[in-house]
Amino acid sequence: MQPQMVMYDEEFQQISAVCERLAREANAKIVFLVDKNGQLIASIGATQDLDTTSLASLTAGNIAATGGLAKLIGEKEFSILFHEGERDNLHISVIGGRVILVVIFDTRSSLGLVRLRVKKASDELNKIFDGLLKKVQVPGAGSPFAEITDDDIDNLFSE
Amino acid sequence: MSFINYSSREINCKIVYYGPGLCGKTTNLQYIYANTNQNAKGKMISLATETERTLFFDFLPLSLGEIRGFKTRFHLYTVPGQVFYDASRKLILKGVDGVVFVADSQVERTEANVESVENLRTNLAEQGYDLDKIPYVIQYNKRDLPNAASLEELRGLLNPRGIPDFEAVAPKGEGVYDTLKAIARLILTELKKGT
Numbered sequence: 001m002q003p004q005m006v007m008y009d010e011e012f013q014q015i016s017a018v019c020e021r022l023a024r025e026a027n028a029k030i031v032f033l034v035d036k037n038g039q040l041i042a043s044i045g046a047t048q049d050l051d052t053t054s055l056a057s058l059t060a061g062n063i064a065a066t067g068g069l070a071k072l073i074g075e076k077e078f079s080i081l082f083h084e085g086e087r088d089n090l091h092i093s094v095i096g097g098r099v100i101l102v103v104i105f106d107t108r109s110s111l112g113l114v115r116l117r118v119k120k121a122s123d124e125l126n127k128i129f130d131g132l133l134k135k136v137q138v139p140g141a142g143s144p145f146a147e148i149t150d151d152d153i154d155n156l157f158s159e
Numbered sequence: 160m161s162f163i164n165y166s167s168r169e170i171n172c173k174i175v176y177y178g179p180g181l182c183g184k185t186t187n188l189q190y191i192y193a194n195t196n197q198n199a200k201g202k203m204i205s206l207a208t209e210t211e212r213t214l215f216f217d218f219l220p221l222s223l224g225e226i227r228g229f230k231t232r233f234h235l236y237t238v239p240g241q242v243f244y245d246a247s248r249k250l251i252l253k254g255v256d257g258v259v260f261v262a263d264s265q266v267e268r269t270e271a272n273v274e275s276v277e278n279l280r281t282n283l284a285e286q287g288y289d290l291d292k293i294p295y296v297i298q299y300n301k302r303d304l305p306n307a308a309s310l311e312e313l314r315g316l317l318n319p320r321g322i323p324d325f326e327a328v329a330p331k332g333e334g335v336y337d338t339l340k341a342i343a344r345l346i347l348t349e350l351k352k353g354t
Contacts, residue, residue, distance in 0.1 A: 004160055004161065004163070005160060005162040005163070006162075006163045006164075006165070007163070007164040007165060007166050007167075008166060009165060009166045011166075012164075012165075012166035012167075013166075035162060035254075036253065036254065037162070037173055037253060037254030038173070038218075038234065039162040039171045039173075041164075051201065051202050053201045053202075053220045054201065054202050054204055054220075057204065057218045057220075057234065058218075061206075061215060061216060061218075061250070064250035064251075064253060065215070065247070067250075068246050068247075068249075068250055144163065144165075144227065144229060145163075145170070145226070145227070145229075145347070145350040145351050146351060146352075147351075148226055148347070148351050150348075152226050152227065153226070153344055153347045153348065155224075155226075156223050156224045156226060156231065156343075156347075157340050157343075157344070
C-alpha cells in the first residue's frame, strides 16, 4: 500500500518553483505534477482553459495502463512516455516511482530540450518528495481530520 | 489513498464503483453527474467502447463542501465490469479510499455478483487492502425489475457482515445519493481515525 500523500505549503512552493523553471527553460506551455492515483499536485502555465482535474486523472490512467503493459513484457515500468500531436505534444515521466511529471509543449520547443530539462527537474523534485515523505512519517504529523466530529460530517450532507 | 493538501486546503479521496458487467456502475455516475449542482462537479469522463461498455473507467470529480476549512473532493471511478477486463480493474483500485459494490438484483446475475465480489477481494488484496477493513458499502441495483431476487437472498449472499447496504434503481436515481453519502461518510470517519 502507498503511504498517505500529504502536501504542505513549504514543499508546494518549492515544487512550484521547480516546475516554473522547467516550463521556462524547456519553452513549455504547461507543466503539471500528478500523483499516481490521479490527484493533481501542481500546475504551471496556461492552465486556465484546461480541465486539469481530468488531465490528472487520465494521465494517471495512462501511466497505470502502460505500467501494466510493461509488466506483461517483463519491464518494471515505462518511465517516459511521449505523445506527438499536430500542434501540441505531451511528455510524461514518472519521478521516483511515485509522481508523474507532464510537460505540454509545441513547436517552440523540442523533444530533446524537454527531455534534458525534465531530467534535471526530476532530480530536484525527487529530493523534495523524499523530504516530504519523511515529514509525513514523523509521529505526530497527524491528520487534520483527527478532531472532526460526526456533526461536521453530517453538515456536509445537510443540504 | 487520500491526498491531504495543506497548501490549497483540500482533501481528495477516491471512490471506486465495482460490480459485474451491466450492473449499473456507469449509470450511478451518470445520474450523479446529471443531478449535481454545476459548481460542485467537474467533467465526467467515460472511456468506453463504441457500444457504450466501459473499456477502462469512468471518472467524475465532485466537491462536497468544507470540513474545518478543508475542501472535500471525491473522485468517483467505475471499473469495467466484464470479466476479461481484469487487468484494467486492478489498475483502477490503486489508491482507493472506499468501494461501492453495485450488485445486479436479477436472479440470473446471482453468480456474476458473487464472482465479482470475490474478484474485488482478490484484486484489493493484491494492492495490500483488506475488503473487511476498508470503507465499503453495497448497492442492490435494478430493484424495479420483475426478476429481481429478494433482498434477504441478496443480503445473505453478498453482505454476511451487515455493512451499510441500499436498494436502488439507478436510472431513476433511487438509492444513488444514499449510497454515495454512505461511502463518503465512511471514508471521512476513517480519516478521522487518522489511519
